[in-house]
Amino acid sequence: MKLMLITGTRKGIGHSLALLYLQAGFQVVGCSRGNASIEHDNYVHYCVDVSDEKAVSYMVKDIKKHHGIIDVLLNNAGMASMNHLLTTTMSKAKQVFETNFFGTFLFSREVAKQMMRKKQGVIINYSTVAVALNLEGEAVYAASKSAIESLTRISAKELGQFGIRVNAIGPTPVETDLIRQVPKEKLDELLNAQVIKRFGTVADIKNVIDFFISEKSHFITGQVVYLGGVMR
Amino acid sequence: MNRKITDIVLDAIKSVGEMEDKPELLHPDENLRLFGGDGVMDSLSIVMLISEVEDQLLDTLDVSITLADDRAMSQKTSPFRSVKTLVHYISKLLDE
Numbered sequence: 222m223k224l225m226l227i228t229g230t231r232k233g234i235g236h237s238l239a240l241l242y243l244q245a246g247f248q249v250v251g252c253s254r255g256n257a258s259i260e261h262d263n264y265v266h267y268c269v270d271v272s273d274e275k276a277v278s279y280m281v282k283d284i285k286k287h288h289g290i291i292d293v294l295l296n297n298a299g300m301a302s303m304n305h306l307l308t309t310t311m312s313k314a315k316q317v318f319e320t321n322f323f324g325t326f327l328f329s330r331e332v333a334k335q336m337m338r339k340k341q342g343v344i345i346n347y348s349t350v351a352v353a354l355n356l357e358g359e360a361v362y363a364a365s366k367s368a369i370e371s372l373t374r375i376s377a378k379e380l381g382q383f384g385i386r387v388n389a390i391g392p393t394p395v396e397t398d399l400i401r402q403v404p405k406e407k408l409d410e411l412l413n414a415q416v417i418k419r420f421g422t423v424a425d426i427k428n429v430i431d432f433f434i435s436e437k438s439h440f441i442t443g444q445v446v447y448l449g450g451v452m453r
Numbered sequence: 454m455n456r457k458i459t460d461i462v463l464d465a466i467k468s469v470g471e472m473e474d475k476p477e478l479l480h481p482d483e484n485l486r487l488f489g490g491d492g493v494m495d496s497l498s499i500v501m502l503i504s505e506v507e508d509q510l511l512d513t514l515d516v517s518i519t520l521a522d523d524r525a526m527s528q529k530t531s532p533f534r535s536v537k538t539l540v541h542y543i544s545k546l547l548d549e
Contacts, residue, residue, distance in 0.1 A: 334504035
């Protein structure tokens with residue numbers, strides 16, 4: 222049974238993906254700041270702040286101790302911040318980078334230390350179409366995801382020699398909590414910038430993840446795949 | 454305590470030797486030079502060793518520490534130079 226670690230499984234896309242991969246026969250370890258919202262024989266939950274270095278390091282070691290080496294890491298935990306640059310507070314900017322970038326960095330580092338011993342593993346990070354589209358009102362959010370794209374490409378180079386592949390998905394907006402605060406006009410504008418003008422779905426995201434984790438994809442690393450026909 | 458830490462480090466070196474198929478790491482002793490000069494490990498083996506030692510510290514002593522932190526990297530004498538320096542560095546971290 223393959224072991225998948227998904228960060229941010231309490232709600233939204235992470236929650237849905239955890240359920241789908243449990244259904245597909247994976248053992249899933251999830252985490253969030255709050256308590257578990259999934260009950261399943263093959264699901265284990267950790268309450269952790271993804272930007273807390275000590276907690277993340279302990280969690281990953283504990284997973285290895287009790288469940289073995291992780292096969293797939295899905296750095297799903299993230300937070301959005303839609304705001305004009307001039308009205309974005311420093312504390313919000315820090316918060317966005319802590320969850321999005323530092324969370325992805327910490328889990329990648331700790332999990333890769335385990336995967337390198339097995340000489341295999343797949344890490345999937347989350348970017349966003351906001352990076353490719355340079356969306357106004359998303360300067361800090363898109364910057365944090367741009368940092369994740371660089372992390373993806375460079376860590377793919379550094380970890381390739383250990384048989385670890387690192388890729389990223391750039392989803393379009395999906396109707397979840399993350400975009401609840403975004404005004405309708407803004408979302409329409411965003412959808413219009415896509416080649417395929419509709420919201421993304423969890424199934425769209427899972428399709429790309431399935432591609433990345435497929436054993437047939439062992440020649441694919443360092444790539445960022447945007448949904449909806451968005452191009453850089 | 455130093456004996457236990459030494460055993461953990463020696464065990465971890467052996468594990469890296471097995472994983473990396475490096476016979477020179479299979480029978481380590483306390484005087485082994487690890488990194489730099491005539492050290493037996495390259496930087497990749499050191500990364501594996503760090504990870505192996507961190508895991509074994511959790512398994513055996515139930516402590517979770519990060520060995521490759523800013524302090525370790527900025528020391529004049531690298532804690533990863535030899536078995537002795539590494540054992541000394543770990544026991545210092547555990548005392549804090």
